[in-house]
Amino acid sequence: MAYxxxxxxxxxxxxxxxxxxxxEAAKCKSDLERKYRGQRLYKVRMEKEDE
Numbered sequence: 001m002a003y004x005x006x007x008x009x010x011x012x013x014x015x016x017x018x019x020x021x022x023x024e025a026a027k028c029k030s031d032l033e034r035k036y037r038g039q040r041l042y043k044v045r046m047e048k049e050d051e
Contacts, residue, residue, distance in 0.1 A: 001048060005029045007036075008043040
């Protein structure tokens with residue numbers, strides 16, 4: 001399994017990070033959510049990818 005964490009700005013992809021472990025992806029997602037908390041134009045999504 002692979003995981004992607006995508007940061008969206010105004011509904012457009014801004015950054016995409018790729019991880020092999022779910023724990024690392026979840027940590028990145030929570031860090032990005034904390035960094036952009038209170039800024040309504042930013043959204044973070046984590047997805048599981050089949051290899």
